[in-house]
Amino acid sequence: MKRKRGQCRGLYVSFRVKDDAPCCSHGPKLRLERKDGGMPSYTCSAFRNQLACRKDSEFTANLHQMQLFVSDISKSGLKNTCFCHTCGVLFIDPSNFHTDHNVVRGLSSSQLKTPSYLLETLEKSSEHAQYFFSDEWLEFMMSTLRALRIDNILCVGAPRLFDFLEIQSFSINKFLLDLDARLESFYPSTQFARFNALNGYFFSSTGHLAAENFMRSCKGRTVIFCDPPFGALMEPLVISLNKLKEGLADSEVFLMITVPYFLGKKLLQTAAQLKMLDYKVTYEKHVRFTSTGHDGNNSNRRISVVRLFTDAPPQEIKPPKGLENKYLFCEICKRYSDLNNKHCWQCNACTTFVGFTLSILLLILFE
Numbered sequence: 269m270k271r272k273r274g275q276c277r278g279l280y281v282s283f284r285v286k287d288d289a290p291c292c293s294h295g296p297k298l299r300l301e302r303k304d305g306g307m308p309s310y311t312c313s314a315f316r317n318q319l320a321c322r323k324d325s326e327f328t329a330n331l332h333q334m335q336l337f338v339s340d341i342s343k344s345g346l347k348n349t350c351f352c353h354t355c356g357v358l359f360i361d362p363s364n365f366h367t368d369h370n371v372v373r374g375l376s377s378s379q380l381k382t383p384s385y386l387l388e389t390l391e392k393s394s395e396h397a398q399y400f401f402s403d404e405w406l407e408f409m410m411s412t413l414r415a416l417r418i419d420n421i422l423c424v425g426a427p428r429l430f431d432f433l434e435i436q437s438f439s440i441n442k443f444l445l446d447l448d449a450r451l452e453s454f455y456p457s458t459q460f461a462r463f464n465a466l467n468g469y470f471f472s473s474t475g476h477l478a479a480e481n482f483m484r485s486c487k488g489r490t491v492i493f494c495d496p497p498f499g500a501l502m503e504p505l506v507i508s509l510n511k512l513k514e515g516l517a518d519s520e521v522f523l524m525i526t527v528p529y530f531l532g533k534k535l536l537q538t539a540a541q542l543k544m545l546d547y548k549v550t551y552e553k554h555v556r557f558t559s560t561g562h563d564g565n566n567s568n569r570r571i572s573v574v575r576l577f578t579d580a581p582p583q584e585i586k587p588p589k590g591l592e593n594k595y596l597f598c599e600i601c602k603r604y605s606d607l608n609n610k611h612c613w614q615c616n617a618c619t620t621f622v623g624f625t626l627s628i629l630l631l632i633l634f635e
Contacts, residue, residue, distance in 0.1 A: 295469025
């Protein structure tokens with residue numbers, strides 16, 4: 269009987285990339301160390317499923333054969349520029365190849381500059397599990413970056429945040445790392461590199477060099493912001509983010525990672541310096557992660573389980589605009605907590621992560 273992914277995880281004690289690890293098209297594979305001391309095995313770090321790994325490799329190979337870059341499109345040809353959702357590529361009309369495909373024609377320059385608003389999400393893939401942030405969360409992040417006086421941001425798997433900052437003309441030095449090969453067509457090499465955050469693998473030397481140049485240019489305060497797939501393994505992810513952090517030696521660096529609170533324990537085992545904030549991270553067009561729990565008539569939507577984990581000063585991260593009266597500042601925890609999250613004097617913390625105050629007994633059950 270085939271084991272489910274969650275069952276398989278319980279068999280292993282460690283997931284790491286070794287120097288001598290075999291590779292697939294997504295870079296070095298993860299070495300899975302068994303709890304019972306049995307023979308370790310290797311798996312694709314990005315997909316952990318041989319069939320899914322192969323399908324993505326084939327899709328990307330076909331994409332690269334047809335790929336057209338924004339830099340290749342002249343202004344005079346803009347009105348004939350199209351994007352094929354079926355193939356994941358830009359093309360110039362007329363073209364007989366995409367006749368029966370899902371095509372968007374006559375792209376504007378703004379669409380080409382902010383592709384996350386054009387592309388269909390890869391949500392059908394459990395490995396990509398791609399969802400884009402809601403406008404409310406993006407506004408909150410922009411105000412947070414401003415409050416923290418951030419000079420640079422390295423977005424890891426967060427193209428919508430990257431594009432939102434571009435649309436808002438937010439003055440910040442920024443670079444995007446992402447696994448989605450479709451994005452290569454849109455961004456200049458000075459702003460984007462294809463990257464696997466689960467093993468720290470750059471898909472091209474050009475992209476690697478561009479990322480290094482960006483990190484060397486960073487002065488002042490920098491945020492590494494990561495929005496990983498919900499099925500991502502925390503241990504290899506944190507190792508990759510820490511390696512990126514090492515490249516920012518001339519900057520004060522903060523990590524920000526958005527994951528469901530039930531993965532928080534795994535995350536904090538490898539990144540103990542992070543703290544979970546009380547703000548609910550929301551996504552557009554996602555039935556499970558669209559509500560903050562403060563939605564009035566829309567409060568029947570399921571409250572998001574995704575939270576922001578960060579080592580930035582929590583007292584400097586103020587509540588979202590319009591929700592200030594839904595949070596209070598805890599003088600003991602030195603952070604803002606939901607009104608329903610009462611400080612527990614026995615735990616000496618604002619303990620809840622589900623929207624209501626938890627007793628110690630309930631916390632033990634959640635463990």
